[in-house]
Amino acid sequence: MHSLIVHQHLYQPPREDPWLEVVQTEPSAAPEHDWNARINRECYARLARAEAHHRDPRAAAHDSEAHAGVARVVNLYAWCSFDVGATLCEWLDHAAPDTLRAMQEGDAASVKRWGHGNAIAAPYHHVILPLASPRERRTEIRWGLRDFRRRFGRDAEGIWLPECAADEDTLDAVAAEGVRFTILAPYQVKGHDGSGMPVLWRGAAGRMLTIVPYDGSLAGDVAFGGLLGNPQALAQRFTPYRDAVLASPRCTTLATDGETFGHHHKSGDSTLLEALALISHFSSTRITNAAALVAAHPATQEVQLVSPSAWSCAHGIERWRSNCGCRLDGGKPARQQWRGPLRVALEQLAAHANEVYEREGTTIFRDNPWDVRDAYGDVVAQDGEALASFARNAVVDATNNEQVLRARELLELQRATLRLFTSCAWFFDEVDRIEVRQVLRYAARVLELSGTGSRLTPDVVQWLTAATNGLPGAATAGDVFVRDALPHRDQALRVAAAAMACAAAGTPASRMATYDIQTIGTEAEWQVSVTHRRTGAASRFTGVVHGRGAALNVRLHNTQHGEGAWEVVHPHEFPEDAARTLLARYANDDTALLG
Template identity: 35%
Template sequence: MKSGFLVIHGHFYQPPRENPYIDFVEKEPSASPFHDWNHRITHECYAPNFWARLYGPGGGLKAVVNNYSFMSFDIGPTLFRWLRKNAPSVYQAIIQGDIESRKRFSGHGSAISHPYSHIILPLAHEEDKDLNVKWGIEEFKFHFKRNPEGMWLPECAVDTETLEVLAKQGISFVILSPFQAKRAKRFGEYWQEAEGGRIDPFRPYKVKLPSGREMSVFFFHHPLSMGVSFGDLLKDGEWLLSQIKLAMPQGGSPILSIVTDGETFGHHKTFGEMALAYMFSKLKDQKDIKLTVFGEFLEKHPPTDEVQIQEKSSWSCSHGLERWKDDCGCSCNLNPQWNQKWRKPLREALDWLRETLRVSLKSEATQVFFDFQKAKEDYIQVILDPEKKDQFLKEHLRAGPPQKALVLLEIERESLLMFTSCAWFFDDPSGIETILVLKHASRAIDLGRRFLGFDLEREFLERLREVKSNIPEKGDGEKLYLKEVLPHKVDLKRGAFHLIFRSFMGKDESNFGALRVKDKKEEEFRWGKATLELGQMEIEDERTSEKGKFSFSLLSFGDHNLVCGIGEINGKEKIKEVFHKGDLSGSALLIKETSEEVFTLSALLSEFQEEAVEFLSEETFQEIGEVLEGYYERLLPLMGFMKKTDSEPPYALLKLAECIFWIRTKKALEKLSPSLLREVLREAKELHLKFDLSNFRAKALTVLDECLEGLLRGEFTDFERLERLIELSDLLKLPLGKAQAYLFMFLKRQKEIQSEVLLRLAKKLSIEV
């Protein structure tokens, strides 16, 4: 009996969450205790899939599996870029998974490509469609060091023109929903209707294109894919495998494809990556099912059937592509009373902006580049490696300043990102996904205004007025733009203020997102608790080479009162003289009068405001904390007595107790003392006290992660510190899966385990040594 073949495909993707003005992901409170959703989903999904855990009969961890070496997958370039910068161990594990998969699947890798940005390709202008695919292929080659065989279509959105673009650039196959097939036939036979999902999904098909080229298509198994995505098929690997066996046809060489968002494995479905790893481990013993990837199957079983696709169709809108341009009825159904009439004017506003920019850019580019189209195609190499910027300019720049050339190309890049499909997918334009595309539009407009002399913002805002939110207080698109977008605009001076202030806090960073400090000189003066810093700073936006050289003066009163002047400062000596007399108000007034632009703490982005308040209030907080802790011994028996007598404590006393316990928790973490934290949490529970631990959990998670990454690299050997961190994290109810997996991988590398601490940790974390 011939084997059936199985492919599990994960589509891994996140929208570009960076603030485009500075190329920096701002804090997203909804992702707590993580900094942002990229960090959270990495912790829940992208990382666990390279150390998916398998347990032995006794319940101990016996192996870890890199799922990326077994499953077919694509990963959005904007997400992969973020992982490369922020989670290098995950990034490397994904690449290693593809390398290992080539050994397993006859030289065919598990990774397939993805367009540069997650746009609905059939709705894009032909030039944007072509560039998006080209950049996606080049991005793939940069990371995986090979040519891609297939490409994932965002939202599986397809039409013949899109397939032509892919085929022209060497892509051999795509993956679609069975509901996207129109007609099918065996070569040489008659067409059979296949609408409504009636296509046989157990074989590959060929689409014959008008150009004479061809494209292979795999249709995924809809019931099983839905069962994995939204049902219970990932409750355990044994159950998943049993359902695959039931669905697999007998005879021939059928291919069964299960396709889902990659985030299903761990993020949407907790421990889904473990069920997947368990199934992969069991497949080794199966003679009737063979794991494969699409490229390998295509080589060994080329299509014998032809298919016609449903033009302008997708996997997530039953109306074709209407979800990304109109109120078709498809939604997440957050509120049945809402409508999505806002989608059409949003699409129209961005289409207008894109076409207006296209005409302006082409006009400007003829004077700047030898060949603008070739420059656009090659610019992806600079995006991937900024060190190639000079060589790129040498090859493509005809005349004019290099900065102008880079600005033209950055506008092109923003014009692709501002069509990210998530902006239309959800139910209201006030969602974070729509705000993100408006930020990209805003930067494109800003670059055009400042460097090319055309200002499109007023007309763009007029068009956004038709984008009506379902939430009355959110208003329309113009209000969202003014309230949710512009406050995040960071020019060179505002960026310089962030860098100056972080340096003042002792965090002398040389960069802030895409802004790089080229030179910095400063001198510092003190008067009591007050500080005055005077200096010069030169910074550069690495993307456009825009530079700014500023004098600055920063005055801190020693508390939350702070003023920073940036720009041409004419009165530095006078400011010093007044400051040394102890006249802080006079010094602040002089800074305001002599600076081009003045900043206070309110100009910091929100997460840096929080950091600033914590830094500036530290001394005051310590003084208050010492006083409050003095009441602890008196307060504890009093609260205990009230609890025993069922007396309701006065509101002020309750809040005072919560504050004291918060302070003691902070001290326990600073001292890395599990015993103190255990005591504090026990007493708080006994007294029914509730206080916010989210900030502590976030900090503990960050510190533990740093230690674990160091452990895996062989750079961290303070095992007692690690033991205390794991105990503290456990008390704070943080997930310890990563600690378990990383310690397992570390121990497996050791010839002999002599450390008693490591043995205790292995026992605590149920690791089979």
């Protein structure tokens, strides 16, 4: 029997503002608000309801647009193996819950159909695990497995490694957590017979992990060739043994980014559906998933790992730490020498954050601070009372509010520190890109939560200045950090000002971004309390609202610890949703253009 597995790697980096925990407008994603929203519309939501159209038999052979209506609608998550990154799930939770629900329902349907689910886990953040320390590697794996269990209601049988980046220590760490298999490129494995069937890796410590090698040629033709424009051609590639008599089982595994089907290739989801529909009639090929294949055909052939290696770097894992030559624009000189200094700078910052966490955590946590961090994976995707309850249960004295609040800050410090190493920051060609800006914002958040921001910030800027492409006048990561990452206004103050403006407009808010809000007062003076739902940090402000529309401004000050300096905040500094709602009230006014 020949088996077919189609695996989709679904992932978006964390794009949320580190303080507000919402995704800001990303103009390059137009016409959508941000890239998560755009790719969900073009891909993830379409995969949940892929459509195939009945072709009109009277149409000319060359008329690819001719059809006679919708022939079938299929949730491809029920037929394709997939992993979905936890940071993407965080966004789907509130922005596209129907898409996440379709993934969960598709997994449940595959369990019913094949006895094993289509969904497999992934480390929580998309980090290059061979470049992580053993402690960070373990936490990323454990957080990913805990989050998977919460979302899919079962333990993960397999795990996807970001960028398929693997070395001996990474596979050993995965096997140590009880995971059965992973999927790798064929060139990452030495000694397999080319059948595509599961093979066995055995580590120096005796732990074993099954590897399912995907078809590299097929993956390349789907991602970069024209296969997604022709369902018949794709179906033929899916069934290479349809006319052969097989002496032993064979498997064809397609593994590629899920964004390929609809985002990179328009209507790729429909092409995939039509190809799967065509081969469903072939008795010689069985559609399945990796977990079911591994269970039905336990691996016995032992192989060696090419260590370290990844699916998107010809130089092992150098793309994420050196100027190895891997880049998107091959027509330009390789000028990615900023990659190494950027990693070194962030590793220095992470070491500082970890020292703060261990020193303070040893005092306030009942258990080992690093065990507490691992356990935080059970609730890290939530906020509010879930995080507060976790902190109360973790500290020495649950009645000590200051201790509980600092525990919450320390755990968020670790979350921000882990986010520093999101692989996208190193993948592309320039240091002044949206992906680098995002991890540098997490760096600014790390400085703030560590409590040493004012002292260490100049050092961090200096470390980052070495990250540049070497051309005269080119931006450095230090420039990007100062310009785009460091907050130039207290975030709680921005939220409080927006809350006052909403109250003055007659639409008081009880929550804004990740802040809970309490507002009292009149037009003469407003008093607002804002509480961060992740850290529990609370501030009180007093202020007055002036003007309307684009000319609106709020004059306020922090009264948490006596009289603070008065500041003026304008609508463009409000959280986006609040600014959009307030300004829309005056969209027809003569003064709308004059603010």
